[in-house]
Amino acid sequence: EVQLVESGGGLVQPGGSLRLSCAASGFTFSSYWMSWVRQAPGKGLEWVANIKQDGSEKYYVDSVKGRFTISRDNAKNSLYLQMNSLRAEDTAVYYCAVMVTSGGWFDPWGQGTLVTVSS
Amino acid sequence: SYVLTQPPSVSVAPGKTARITCGGNNIGSKSVHWYQQKPGQAPVLVIYYDSDRPSGIPERFSGSNSGNTATLTISRVEAGDEADYYCQVWDSSSDHRDVVFGGGTKLTVL
Numbered sequence: 001e002v003q004l005v006e007s008g009g010g011l012v013q014p015g016g017s018l019r020l021s022c023a024a025s026g027f028t029f030s031s032y033w034m035s036w037v038r039q040a041p042g043k044g045l046e047w048v049a050n051i052k053q054d055g056s057e058k059y060y061v062d063s064v065k066g067r068f069t070i071s072r073d074n075a076k077n078s079l080y081l082q083m084n085s086l087r088a089e090d091t092a093v094y095y096c097a098v099m100v101t102s103g104g105w106f107d108p109w110g111q112g113t114l115v116t117v118s119s
Numbered sequence: 120s121y122v123l124t125q126p127p128s129v130s131v132a133p134g135k136t137a138r139i140t141c142g143g144n145n146i147g148s149k150s151v152h153w154y155q156q157k158p159g160q161a162p163v164l165v166i167y168y169d170s171d172r173p174s175g176i177p178e179r180f181s182g183s184n185s186g187n188t189a190t191l192t193i194s195r196v197e198a199g200d201e202a203d204y205y206c207q208v209w210d211s212s213s214d215h216r217d218v219v220f221g222g223g224t225k226l227t228v229l
Contacts, residue, residue: 035218037162045154045162045205047218059216095161104209104218105152107164107173 002026002108004096009113016086016117022079022096022110030054030074033099035106036081038092038115046092049081050099064090086117123206123221130227131196139224141189141206149208151189153182156223157202165204166191193226201228 008020020036036048049070050059058070069082079096093114097106124142131137141151151169154162164173166182169189179194193200206221 044203044223045156045207045220047220050216050218057216061217100167101211103150103152103168104211105150105164105167105207106154106162107167109161109163111161 002098004098004108004110006094006096006110006113009094009115011116011118012086013119014087014117017082017084018086018115020081020083020094020096020113020115024077024079024096024098027098029072029077033101034070034072034079035097035099036070036079037095037097037106037109038090039095039112040089040092043092048094051079083115086115088117091115091117120217121208121210121219123208123219125204125206125221125224127222128225128227130229131193132229133196133198135196137193137196137200137226139191139193139204139206139226141191141221142187143189143208144187146187146189146208147185149184149210151182151184152207153180153191154205154207155200155202156205162205196226196228198228201226 003025005023035050051070067085071080093112095112097109153166155165156162169184170182181192183190203223205223210217
């Protein structure tokens with residue numbers, strides 16, 4: 001069974017840092033692009049970042065460039081999101097997802113981890 | 120950047136057909152994907168490549184894409200179809216490889 005399990009969310013003060021993790025199982029992790037997508041409370045989905053299979057290409061939404069870093073460890077079947085200089089508007093549920101680049105869709109998704117940025 | 124526009128809400132009676140639109144400039148030239156999200160749950164892919172269904176998705180779900188509008192059609196709507204639906208495209212040709220989601224449509228089953 002394909003499974004993605006996020007962890008690392010929590011409450012952090014503005015300006016603080018947090019590192020999210022996503023543990024993958026049930027598929028060949030190293031063969032797929034991976035992504036982070038977030039959803040602010042009561043709002044829609046927003047793509048955050050993508051990373052190529054070998055980590056050689058990374059892409060970010062403009063609002064997180066220079067603050068967030070996506071990375072992966074194929075030996076550990078894990079995806080990460082290092083979030084620095086956090087702002088209130090980064091408050092959201094963060095989902096990791098497999099990105100199928102033959103067409104650019106996301107399937108499957110993890111259950112998400114909540115990040116709350118507040119003083 | 121590319122913008123996808125969805126109606127905030129659509130209402131339909133059980134057994135009827137629901138159509139959820141996704142508007143974008145020349146969206147017919149792009150591949151459109153659709154997700155269903157129920158409260159408190161992660162999104163689930165229901166349509167990819169405009170009209171293909173992943174395994175496990177009922178045949179009642181179908182999609183089309185032409186001109187400036189893509190459409191998700193749900194036939195014989197059931198109470199369990201009540202959810203938020205999002206369209207999505209990927210601009211693989213751009214330098215930024217942008218991913219864009221529509222704002223989402225809340226489907227209410229009357």
